Amino acid sequence: MTPLSRIRNFSIVAHIDHGKSTLADRLIQLTGTVAERDMKDQLLDAMDIERERGITIKANTVRIDYPAKDGNTYVLNLIDTPGHVDFAYEVARSMQAVEGSLLVVDATQGVEAQTLANVYTAIDADHEIVPVLNKVDLPASDPDRVREQIEDVIGIDASEACLISAKTGVGIPDVLEAIVNKLPPPDEGDADKPLKAMLVDSKYDQYLGVIVIVRVIDGTLKKGDRIRMMKTGGTYDVDDVGVYRPAMTAVESLGPGEIGYLNASIKQVRDTRVGDTITHEKKPCETALPGFKPSVPVVFCGLFPVDANDFEDMRDAIEKLALNDASFTYEMETSAALGFGFRCGFLGLLHLEVIRDRLEREYGIELITTAPSVIYHLYTKDGERRDLHNPADMPDMTTVGHIEEPRIKATIMVPDEYLGDVLKLCQERRGLQMDLTYVGGRAMAVYDLPLNEVVFDFYDRLKSVTKGYASFDYEMIGYREDNLVKMSILVNDEPVDALAMMVHRDRAEMRGRAMCEKLKELIPRHMFKIPIQAAIGAKVIARETLSAMRKDVTAKCYGGDASRKKKLLEKQKAGKKKMRQFGKVEIPQEAFISALKMDS
């Protein structure tokens, strides 16, 4: 067992793309943790989608043995955390398992919204923080300015920040020394006390079942132990304990301060609660760790197979995905327009995209995605609350007293010249300005915004109006009443449930008009005329008409036989009526998403 003084547990916090994964790769490589021939980029990003998009989704850990300049060999446990706002919550919880953080800031960019959000999470977790300025190989890097910015904005000393290039490897040895010399070893832990370990994360492996990442506080965890999860009450026999190097490597035992995995024939990820305390069944520890609240989905949408025959396959696939991801929820849904499918809940839009991508790619199921929506609180006139996950389920307005919607506090950092556009965008999305400050040549705007206005394409719009220079982060702040209504879309006089949405009354007409116009472009012409309408209750607030594809039946009627011409036209009209009655309008798949994009 490693003495505590030779252990350093840390995470790396950074804004997306500032080089966190590349730095992790270099640390692993330089310490020879992985043989050179096995080295590939982004070692810790296991999933294809993570690799492709260059984002980290689940927390990963790796154990590195580092022979330091002081002659001792240290065990460094790195937890790589997700960088995207959707997964901010996962960052917060994995931080609890370590004592320090490397704060990576791109020296060409400076402090961004997620740098702040993530570093504050680290500070909240009482971390010691070592600033690292990355990408100094690039001519545009300006370490002095960024150092000053870190001091001004975050308020930590950056005078001894490591200057590195994770790409070329410059400065990496300094980072390793800083980890050993500046980050603290784990707080006291006692190997002789009853086992107390924190459940840091869990993931599903198709061969091994659920793998649990643990951080031992007191006691020793080894193969054959019978353990109990103190929150959920589940008891299991430990089949294996080990560490990631980054390949899974079995070890004899895990002692105080150590981070590793256990495998105990646990069936599904849902049976493990992040933050739970793991102890021995026979000789349990007295008090459990404080634990975390479970992460809850905030964005919902319907997923339907394009081909109804794929429904059963889709059910299998969704069940498998849910095994691995406790924050993803689903229930069966039927839609008049789309048939059988699932109403699914996600942590955010990226999470949604990741799951959808995996269903399509790994399971080969083509999907229709309906408009993402948030959870509204409906109150009856007697003050009773009901949660609305799907606008299609909205009851008659006369039974509803008031509606509350979720709001977020959004922090946006942007270079001065784009500030005007950002403020305009926030205003358009019903935002209320909470704060506006300037730090190191950039503006920081804080807005109170309805989540509903953000889930769809806010991030895309923000990127486009600022040419990619803005950064964005948000947190939920609670529910507030507003004048909200359900807007239905009727195509050929039939309401299309999958296109129904909740909107603010003042914006309903504009949104309705935009939707109808978009749909008119997206729906191909049929043999008959198709009215496209937006309505609140029975009141139509916008309308477009898609004209019929017209066969020129009179073309053959040369000459002037007017009565014959008339007869033909009448026949055609009757035919059209028939079509209208029986014919079904084909709405192309992309219409369900494209119609909602609001180009202002």
Ligand SMILES: Nc1nc2c(ncn2[C@@H]2O[C@H](COP(=O)(O)OP(=O)(O)OP(=O)(O)O)[C@@H](O)[C@H]2O)c(=O)[nH]1
């Ligand atoms: N020139 C240069 N490019 C770098 C350096 N470090 C990282 N990059 C590049 O910057 C991009 C982002 O790096 P990542 O390591 O994937 O960023 P990340 O912070 O891990 O991103 P997430 O995992 O999504 O949070 C990649 O294209 C890297 O090749 C560096 O020191 N110099």
